[in-house]
Every structure is written in C-alpha cells, then in structure tokens.
Amino acid sequence: MxxxxxxxxxxxxxxxxxxxxxxxxxxxxxxxxxxxxMMISPGAGPADIAALKAHYGLDAxxxxxxxxxxxxxxxxxxxxxxxxxxxxxxxxxxxLPATIELAVLALIVAxxxxxxxxxAGTLMRRTVGEAAIDGLNSILLAVPDFIWxxxxxxxxxxALPVLPLTGRIDPALAQGFATKFxxxxxxxxxxxxxxGNIASHMAMxxxxxxxxxxxxIVRLLKQSLKEAMVQDxxxxxxxxxxxxxxxxxxxxxxxxxxxxxxxxxxQFTFLIGGTVIVERIFAxxxxxxxxxDAVINRDFPLIQGLVLLxxxxxxxINIGVDLTVATLNPRLRHA
Amino acid sequence: xxxxxxxxxTDTGTQPHSVAARLARDPKVVCAGGFILFLILxxxxxxxxxxxxxxxxxxxxxTVPPVGFADAEPGFLLGTDGLGRDVLSRVIFGSRVSLxxxxxxxxxxxxxxxxxxxxxGFLGNVVDALISRLVDVWMAFPPVLLSILLVALLGxxxxxxxxxxxxxDWTRFCRVVRTETMxxxxxxxxxxxxxxxxxxxxxxxxEIFPNVVPVLIALLTLEMGIAVVVEAILSFVGLSVSSDTxxxxxxxxxxxxxxxEAWWVLAAPLAALFATVVAFNQIGDGLARSLDxxxxx
Numbered sequence: 001m002x003x004x005x006x007x008x009x010x011x012x013x014x015x016x017x018x019x020x021x022x023x024x025x026x027x028x029x030x031x032x033x034x035x036x037x038m039m040i041s042p043g044a045g046p047a048d049i050a051a052l053k054a055h056y057g058l059d060a061x062x063x064x065x066x067x068x069x070x071x072x073x074x075x076x077x078x079x080x081x082x083x084x085x086x087x088x089x090x091x092x093x094x095x096l097p098a099t100i101e102l103a104v105l106a107l108i109v110a111x112x113x114x115x116x117x118x119x120a121g122t123l124m125r126r127t128v129g130e131a132a133i134d135g136l137n138s139i140l141l142a143v144p145d146f147i148w149x150x151x152x153x154x155x156x157x158x159a160l161p162v163l164p165l166t167g168r169i170d171p172a173l174a175q176g177f178a179t180k181f182x183x184x185x186x187x188x189x190x191x192x193x194x195x196g197n198i199a200s201h202m203a204m205x206x207x208x209x210x211x212x213x214x215x216x217i218v219r220l221l222k223q224s225l226k227e228a229m230v231q232d233x234x235x236x237x238x239x240x241x242x243x244x245x246x247x248x249x250x251x252x253x254x255x256x257x258x259x260x261x262x263x264x265x266x267q268f269t270f271l272i273g274g275t276v277i278v279e280r281i282f283a284x285x286x287x288x289x290x291x292x293d294a295v296i297n298r299d300f301p302l303i304q305g306l307v308l309l310x311x312x313x314x315x316x317i318n319i320g321v322d323l324t325v326a327t328l329n330p331r332l333r334h335a
Numbered sequence: 336x337x338x339x340x341x342x343x344x345t346d347t348g349t350q351p352h353s354v355a356a357r358l359a360r361d362p363k364v365v366c367a368g369g370f371i372l373f374l375i376l377x378x379x380x381x382x383x384x385x386x387x388x389x390x391x392x393x394x395x396x397x398t399v400p401p402v403g404f405a406d407a408e409p410g411f412l413l414g415t416d417g418l419g420r421d422v423l424s425r426v427i428f429g430s431r432v433s434l435x436x437x438x439x440x441x442x443x444x445x446x447x448x449x450x451x452x453x454x455x456g457f458l459g460n461v462v463d464a465l466i467s468r469l470v471d472v473w474m475a476f477p478p479v480l481l482s483i484l485l486v487a488l489l490g491x492x493x494x495x496x497x498x499x500x501x502x503x504d505w506t507r508f509c510r511v512v513r514t515e516t517m518x519x520x521x522x523x524x525x526x527x528x529x530x531x532x533x534x535x536x537x538x539x540x541x542e543i544f545p546n547v548v549p550v551l552i553a554l555l556t557l558e559m560g561i562a563v564v565v566e567a568i569l570s571f572v573g574l575s576v577s578s579d580t581x582x583x584x585x586x587x588x589x590x591x592x593x594x595x596e597a598w599w600v601l602a603a604p605l606a607a608l609f610a611t612v613v614a615f616n617q618i619g620d621g622l623a624r625s626l627d628x629x630x631x632x
Contacts, residue, residue, distance in 0.1 A: 027484070144564050
C-alpha cells in the first residue's frame with residue numbers, strides 16, 4: 001500500500017529530523033563562538049552583554065534553551081533572527097521561493113540535457129560519437145558545480161559578456177509581484193519581458209547546478225538504454241520495421257527509465273545542497289546564500305531554522321522519490 | 336619473470352594479472368597519476384621552483400596580464416594579481432594546502448568511516464542500527480552548509496578545514512564499507528574461519544578487511560578530489576587558512592572580485608583546481624574499473 005509507505009517514511013523522517021535538530025542545537029552550543037560577541041558595540045560593558053544574552057534567552061541552561069526552541073518549532077515559531085531582527089519563519093518564507101525556482105528549473109534542464117544526450121549516445125552506440133560523449137561525460141561527472149560556476153563567470157563576464165553576473169532580477173523590474181515566485185508569476189501573468197530578464201539572471205546558476213546531475217543521468221540512462229536495446233521486444237519492433245529513433249524512444253526508454261528516475265531523485269538533494277555555494281557565487285537571493293551569511297554571523301536561530309528546513313526538504317524529496325518509484329513499479333508496492 | 340605479450344583490449348584471454356599492471360595500461364590513469372605526482376613534487380619543491388615570493392607585493396606592478404598578452408611584463412609568466420603578487424608562484428604554493436587537505440582529510444575520513452562501517456557491517460543488530468541512523472541524520476545536512484557551519488564554529492585554519500571534511504565525509508566510507516562487509520561476511524571463507532574458531536576481531540581485520548581494501552582505495556582517491564574542492568570552497572567563503580598563506584580557493588575569491596579587470600587571477604587557480612579534481616577522479620575511476628570484475632570487459 002502506498003499509504004503504508006507514506007506513514008512509514010514520515011515516521012522515519014520525524015526521527016531523522018529530531019536527530020538533525022539535536023545535532024545542530026548541540027553543535028552550535030558546545031563549540032566556542034558567541035553570537036552576542038558579534039553584535040555588541042565596542043563600548044558595551046559586561047552588564048550590556050548579560051542583558052543582551054537574557055534578551056535572546058542565551059543565559060538559560062542548555063536543556064531549557066532546547067526545550068523552548070523545540071516547543072517553538074513544533075508550533076511553527078523558529079524564533080527571531082539575531083542579525084536581521086525579524087522572525088526566522090518570515091525570512092525563510094521570503095527567501096525559499098527563489099531557491100525553489102532555481103532548483104526546479106535546474107532539475108528540468110538536467111533531465112532534458114541528460115536525457116537528450118543519453119538518447120543521442122544510444123543512437124550512436126559503438127561509434128566515435130559515443131566515445132566522445134563518454135569522454136566528455138567523465139569530466140562532467142568529476143567536476144563539481146563550484147568549478148563550473150566560476151568557469152561560466154570567466155566565460156560570460158570576460159569572453160562573452162551577455163549574461164548578468166549577479167542577482168535574480170533587474171531591481172527596476174522587481175515590482176508588482178504578488179508572490180515571491182518571480183519567474184512563475186511573470187510567466188503566468190504574461191509579462192514575458194520580465195520573465196526574460198529573470199531567466200537571463202538564472203541562466204548561469206541553473207546550468208551550473210544542472211550539469212553534474214545531467215552527467216549522472218547520462219551515465220545511468222545510456223547504460224540502461226543500451227541494455228534494453230538488445231532485448232527481444234526491441235528486436236521484434238525492429239523486425240516490424242520501426243526506425244531506430246522510435247525503438248529508443250518508444251520501446252527502450254519506457255523500460256529503461258526506472259532506475260534513472262530513482263537516482264535522479266536522490267541526486268536532486270545534492271543539487272539543492274549545491275545551491276548554497278552557487279547562490280553565493282552569483283549573489284542569488286535564496287536560502288543558500290542566506291545560510292552562509294547566517295553561519296558567518298553566528299545567527300543561531302536562523303542557522304537552526306535553515307538547517308531544519310534543508311533537512312525537511314531532503315526528506316520530502318526522498319519520500320517523493322520512493323512514492324514515484326512505487327507508483328511506477330507495481331512489484332515494489334507490496335515490498 | 337612471467338612472459339606475456341601485450342594484446343588488444345578485445346582479447347580477453349591475456350589480461351595482465353595484477354591491478355597495477357592493468358592500471359599501467361590505462362592511458363587516462365597514467366596521465367592523471369603523472370599529473371598528481373608532478374603536483375606533489377611542485378608542492379614539496381615550491382620554494383625552489385616558484386619564480387617569485389608568493390607573498391611579495393609590488394604595487395607598481397598590479398594586474399599585469401600573462402605573457403603573450405598586451406602590457407605583459409617579463410618574469411610574470413601568468414601575470415600578477417591586484418596587489419602585484421606573482422600568480423604563477425601563488426598557484427605553485429597553493430598546491431601545498433590543497434594536497435595536504437587532500438591526503439590528510441581524505442585519509443582520516445577513510446579511517447574513521449571504514450572503522451564504523453566494518454563494525455556496522457560485521458556486528459549488525461544494535462550497532463548497525465545505531466550507526467546507520469547516525470549516517471541518515473548526517474546525510475540530511477547539505478554538505479557545503481555543514482562544512483561552513485563547522486569551520487565557522489571551530490575557527491578558521493587548516494586544522495578546522497581538515498576536521499570539517501572528516502566530520503562530514505566519513506559517511507561516504509561508512510556506507511560503502513558497511514555494505515561491502517555485510518557481503519563479505521556471508522562468504523564461505525568467513526564461515527570457514529568461524530568454524531575453525533578464529534576470534535571475531537581476527538576474522539574482521541585479518542579475513543574480511545583485506546577484501547574491503549580495494550574498494551576503499553578507489554573511494555579514497557575520489558574523496559581526495561572532493562576534499563580539494565571543499566577546501567577551495569571554504570577558502571572562497573573566507574573560512575580556510577589565513578590570508579597570508581596562498582590557496583587556490585583564496586585566489587579564486589580574489590579573482591572573482593576583479594574578474595573584469597584581471598581574468599587571469601581567477602583563471603589560473605581555477606585551471607589548477609579543475610585539473611587536480613579531474614586527475615583524482617580519473618585515478619579513482621580507473622581503480623574502480625580495474626577492481627570491479629563486472630565493469631572489466
């Protein structure tokens with residue numbers, strides 16, 4: 001039953017999230033690094049520091065602090081950011097849409113790019129074309145998004161200055177939005193000039209995040225396709241006179257796509273992890289960029305909220321993957 | 336000496352026997368290995384090899400382009416950065432931090448991860464459940480965020496960077512070694528060893544462990560590539576070693592700031608990082624290929 005899988009997975013997810021909560025809370029408190037020391041003005045005395053600590057509840061015993069925090073988290077209150085002076089939930093809600101748009105767009109690009117190259121490689125199997133794809137792909141597999149991001153900066157800032165290097169949208173255009181999903185909203189409301197501006201800002205970070213995932217898709221999907229192409233049902237279709245492209249897309253792909261789908265889901269969590277540094281490099285205003293600032297400023301409530309949010313996203317993706325795989329493969333439903 | 340004549344790869348009848356011999360015939364692995372060896376020599380001999388002092392500033396010679404471009408200055412092969420420091424010398428000295436992190440951090444992560452993986456895979460039950468759950472919790476953190484968090488808390492410096500990589504990446508080794516150990520523990524030779532009455536530690540370390548080592552070495556090489564990138568990312572964010580030690584990541588961060596005025600300050604360390612990561616990966620892939628009987632054709 002799908003429902004049983006969902007319940008089981010959610011229970012496991014809660015345990016994992018609780019673990020994440022404890023780990024991040026303890027990590028932040030046991031290692032030296034005082035958030036109050038980061039925010040006091042030079043003239044402040046010990047009394048000011050004590051007052052500030054009391055204000056943020058940092059003078060209470062560890063267990064009390066943890067209890068207060070967990071009680072808040074359960075009711076949806078993550079506390080107030082020490083550096084931004086607003087509710088953590090508000091900050092997260094205003095920054096998350098930018099990251100969601102970036103990650104989803106990158107996922108789409110990766111699937112199209114990876115799927116296309118895998119099909120092309122299958123059509124060209126045992127030729128120089130396939131060898132070229134394999135050679136290029138082994139480099140794509142090795143090189144992380146961090147390096148691609150800076151390589152693109154070099155290309156599109158110096159050699160071919162056509163794309164904006166930083167930000168999400170031209171500040172002059174960032175008005176009249178009802179939601180924070182700028183790209184989706186501008187497309188739905190037919191403001192294509194604005195959508196184009198956003199797309200040009202997102203082009204580089206999207207491509208950079210998509211490349212490593214596309215490489216993984218190419219490797220696995222091409223392998224599965226090649227195995228499927230020697231099966232009897234493909235042979236039968238070939239005898240019936242179907243063309244090679246039809247064989248790959250209509251016969252082999254349908255049977256070969258399962259493992260790739262599962263792996264793509266798992267790898268999508270890596271893509272989201274990658275947004276942290278990629279958003280930083282392109283000064284893209286998502287939660288990844290926010291996370292680096294929060295950590296550097298030792299903004300405890302914000303860090304805790306962000307880490308739990310990332311943990312939650314990872315777990316939800318994993319559950320989604322399991323459900324998709326179970327729906328597509330009837331044999332696994334009762335496993 | 337054994338006698339065999341080299342044949343084409345399609346002739347499966349005469350496979351060279353040892354892994355080393357197979358690797359030596361893999362041009363990718365030979366090139367990559369040669370590059371890493373070259374890099375190690377460069378790092379060790381940096382004070383002798385580097386043409387200039389990597390820290391010497393020359394404010395009259397800032398952002399000089401590499402040789403071959405207009406306004407290049409003789410003696411600055413790869414140009415100078417915003418403070419007039421020699422880019423080539425800084426790339427050479429930067430390899431020291433990168434390689435130190437690669438070998439020490441990957442080695443320690445491998446040690447801790449495989450010990451826990453061996454225990455989980457061999458002891459099973461409660462130990463396995465505990466370690467596996469710990470791995471799950473660990474994997475719910477985005478690695479880059481966790482590493483930045485750790486270094487921010489531990490304070491910057493080479494030790495913190497290494498500690499952060501070990502704390503994050505032991506899970507990679509733990510998962511693979513656990514699976515591998517569970518597989519090996521089912522094998523006949525382990526059953527035989529149990530029957531003869533070998534002690535459990537003896538079975539684990541003298542019988543099972545040697546059979547896990549090949550996978551571990553391939554994984555270790557891949558991890559070295561990852562460690563080099565993590566160090567560069569931390570340097571880029573400004574959380575690695577202090578700014579008076581040249582690092583590729585630190586150079587990349589400076590180069591990113593002045594990319595419109597002096598692209599070579601970014602390009603040179605980025606190229607070095609790229610080549611190093613690809614080289615470690617090619618060796619790791621080559622090792623995995625030559626060790627895996629299924630992939631070996």
